[in-house]
Structures are given as C-alpha cells and as structure tokens.
Amino acid sequence: MILQVQHVTKRFGGLTAVNDVTFDLPKGQILGLIGPNGAGKTTLFNCINGVYSPTEGKIIFNGKDITGSPTYKAAALGLSRTHQIVRPLNELSVEQNVVVGACYGREKLGLRKATAVADEIMEFVGIRERADQLASSLNVAQKKRLEMARALAARPYLLLLDEVLAGLNTAEVSSMLDTIRNIRERGVTIIMIEHIMHAVMSLSDRIIVLNYGELIAAGTPDEVSQNPEVIEAYLGDPGLAAQLLEEERA
C-alpha cells in the first residue's frame, strides 16, 4: 500500500468537513475521488499532503506516518499535488516554476540536473514552447499543465490531482486524459478529484465517493455508478440519474 488513510476526520469549528474516512491505495493505481460540491474532497487532499492537520485519524504514506507533518515533508517523501485553483509562481518563468518542483521535490536535484528534468517534463506535458514565458502569461489550460509539470518534476510516487480537467474545453480534456494515462504508465500512483464523469470513469481503477464528508461508496467505476446512494447524492432523483447516465454512455 502506498497510502493508507485511517479514520481521518477534519472539523472546522462546528463543521465536519471530512468524517471518519478510511481507504487504502495500492501502488500504481488511479483512484478517482468524486462527490458533490462541498463534499470535502479538497479538504481530504489537504489532510493527506499536510496543508491541514487532521482532527482525528492517521495518514500513512509508504509506511511512514505523515499525519500533520508540513507539506514540504510530504513533498520530500514523494507526495506531490496540483491545486484546484491554480497557483503559478507568477513572476517566474514557466521553466523556473518547473525547476522549483525538481529542485525541492523527492530527489532534491541541483540546478543543472533539475533544469534537464524540467525540460523533459515540460516536453511531456506539452508546455515546452512556453518555457521562457512568465507563468502569469499562460492561459488556464496551460496553467493546469504547469501545475502538473511542477508536481511531476518532483518525481513523486503519489500524485494528487485536484480537478485538473475543470475549465478545459473538450479537446483540451481529451489531451489531458492522455497525459494522465502516460503519467500512470511511468509508475506514478494517482488520486484524482474530478467532476467530469466520463473522464473519471474511464481513467480510474477504483473510485471512492464522498458526500457531506463521509465516504458513502467505494469500488470499480461500474459498481459505483450503479450504487443508488451515489446516484442520489449526485442527483437526488434516481430515475433522472439513470436517464442521465444512459445519455452519458451514448
């Protein structure tokens, strides 16, 4: 198991954003994390990589307990992530952004080697020709790729992708899906939060579903999409849901 999340709960004052969530993630898989808006998906990510310290529970990464340790520790151990709302280092060039990832990630490379890695990664995610531009000058799709490049440059074992497809057009989505598949082929384990159902269904080996902070379902994409509780959480009316899912498949 590369990641074990054990009974993780996160409370903000009276609000329980994540409630007693437990799951294991084997190496090499893509795990889809879905749920309606406000279900606590990003909060769970934040607990896993150390942005928040969970109120209760444990996070075990590669056999090490990393509960509540700072984000840079997680990064050093090989846990990288992208942000739902992109956070480029605006006044630095695209290349410098990626070099930061390589310099301070798992391998802690020196500048020269990091630049070589950055070159390769920029090519891989398709932002190589933007290398010298300032990160602030990229459009949304490119910024999402930049987020991904920075995370990958760290050579992570586990990559948390927080809605990398949101805000992209159809062509951009399908090219991003290819990129994610290629990342998996490099042996990186992935957890992805995603709202675009056909994408998450086609990519994920397993899916877990959060609703009001609780894990309400887990299983293969097919199992999860048949689960009445999941359908209700998403759409309220199971009849309508079934109809929509039919349309999605067609």
Next chain:
Amino acid sequence: MKRLRFPGLWITLILVIGVGIIPAINGSASLRESMFTILMSVALASSLNIILGYTGYVSFGHIVFFGVGGYLGFYVISQHGWNILPAMLVGGLSAAILAFLLGATVLRLRGAYFALATIGINEAMRALVINIPILGGPVGMEMHFSEYKKYGGPMQALWMVYWSVLIVTVLTIVVSYYVKKSKFGLGLMAIREDEDAAEVMGVVAPRAKTWAYVLSAIFPGIIGVLFFFKNGNIEPGDAFRLQFSIELIVMVMLGGAGTVLGPVIGSGIYQQLRKVLLTSPIFKNIQLAVAGFLLLLIILFIPSGAVGWLRSKSVKLRRVLE
C-alpha cells in the same frame, strides 16, 4: 567573440568599482565622503534586497542590523582597542546571530505583520542600548583619536575605511548575484510568489527564510562598524535611525526589487536626489516627504523599478541585466 558568462554580474561590478575608484584618482576628500555614502547605501540596499526583493518580506526596520553590528563593533574598537578587521567580524556576526534568533520568531508573520514587527525590533534594540551603561547609554560612545594612529593617522584611516566599504559593497553584490542564481535563491523567489505553494513543492520555507534573513543582515552589520569607526562616535539615534530604513526601501524599489543591479542604481539615484534636495532651500526640510512621494509613484506606476522596467522592455536587456 566569446560571450561573457555572467554579464549581469560584470556590468554591476564594473559600474560599482569604476565609480568607486574615482575619489582615488583625484584624491578629493569631499568626493570620497559622498561616494562613501553611496557605496554604503548600495551595500545596505543590496542586502535588504535579499529579504525584500528575493523573498518578498518587507523588512521595514532593517537598519537594526546596521545598528547592532555598528554598536558591538564600535564597542570592541573604542573600549578594548581591537583592530578594525576583527571588529568588522564582530559586527557581521552579531547581526547574523540576531537575524537567526529573530528569524525563528518574526518570520512566521506575513505581510504587514512582519513589517510592523521589524519596526518594533528596531525600536526595542534602540531602547535596550539606551539602557546598557557599558554601551554608553543614551549618549553613546566616543572613540579616542589615537585609534586612527594604528592605521597611519586619520587621513590613512579614512582611506582605509573607504576601500573597505568598496570591498564589502563588491562582496555584497557578488553574494546577491549568486543567491539569485542559485537553487537557494530560486526557493526564495518561489516563497515570494506563493509561500504555501512553494512549501507544497517542497521548499522548506521556515529554513530558507531564516537563512535569507541572516544573509541580508551580515553586511549591514559590517558596514555599521565601518561607518561608526569613520565617524568616531556612536549614538542610539544614529545607529537605529528608522528614517534610513525607509530610505533603503525607497532605493530598492526605485532601482528594482529582486534584481541585482536595481539596488545599485536605486541607491545612486536616490543619494544624488537627496543631495540636491538637502541643498535646496525649498526642499531641505521636506526631503523625506519627497522620498515618500517617490515611493508612492514607483509603487503606482513602475512597481518593478527602473531595472525591472528595462528588463520587461526587451529580451536582449533581460539577458544582460540582472
């Protein structure tokens, strides 16, 4: 022709050294004095730039390191008859230690809170020094004239101090350049752009910020020793002059925060401007108000400063100016 390897560094160094040796050529003491002020400002502003420009933390009371270094260095010279060189080490080291200790605490604060805390530290150190009798309390300390004799008389001593300031300034610029070009510097700039995102990428921000703060304190500590040795006396008001701190920020912003050349150009322009203002009957009393107004204009219209603005204008300039 082979391309110069570090054009940004060489341009800055040639400028500083070229201007710095002018007083030696014509041997003018008054020119030497005004050059001393400019070089000192260059070193202080370049140091401040490491924490302000690279790391993005506005150290408002940065002059505290000049004051503390100056005080301790002056103390060992005037009271214990130390030579200037070990005294400079005392000054640099004490400023660095203070920055290290403060780093662990104040650098947790962000934005305006950090800026306010640094002002508080400066005022607290001033109050502390006033209450330490062996440092001369509120009246400060004086140095016996005979101290200069060790260096061959006052004239030679003043030249020696001038060359020392030039060397320290050159060192500051070299450090500033290498920090900017290093992995460490890249981490600092990542912190400046988005500290949380930088940490997610693995930058150990608390450690990096502390070392940036220490680096930015060393040279002001050394410069403080040279300045007060030249003056022959030290007082709390001169050592911890908040106004000078503010002027340093203006210099960095004017030339371009986060660039190597910027603080150099900014200090030069600002000190020239200040000289004009101080000798003008209309402006001499509102000189600082002009500085404040200037800062306002820079932040509103060219927030990246003169060098930053030039760099944004052409790719060629970006390659040669750092």
